[in-house]
Amino acid sequence: MTAIYNPNAPKKSANLSINSDLLQQAKxxxxxxxxSLEEALAEKIIxxxxxxxxxxxxxxxxxxxxxxxxxxxxxNGLRRF
Structure with a gap:
């Protein structure tokens, strides 16, 4: 599969708001x-x-x-099924 983004690109900080319960469970x-966010974003982009x-x-x-x-x-004339 062809990568849709450069996995070697430098990381960049981002401020996000997330449901506190989801964050606690993830921790x-x-x-x-x-x-997880990178994988989910890649899927959404695709x-x-x-x-x-x-x-x-x-x-x-x-x-x-x-x-x-x-x-x-x-x-059509070539098929034998």
Whole structure:
């Protein structure tokens, strides 16, 4: 899988507000907050970029699907199933 961000980029401090109960439980379970946030952000970024790509390309996808529905795909005569 291709990295969506540079894992070697320097760390930068950020002020965050978090539910106190979640923070307490995370501390008790020794969950690395920075790593967890980075992983969650990476997932959100991937999801958002996928939504953006789909939105930007929806017209072409619809056109292609209509063409296939009307004309079929190039391999229709070649398939044996």
């Amino acid at each position: 008790e379970l020794k969950i690395n907050l920075s790593k 999801e958002q970029k996928e939504r953006m790509w789909l939105s930007e390309n929806q017209s072409a996808i619809d056109d292609y699907n209509q063409r296939v529905q009307k004309l079929g795909v190039f391999s």
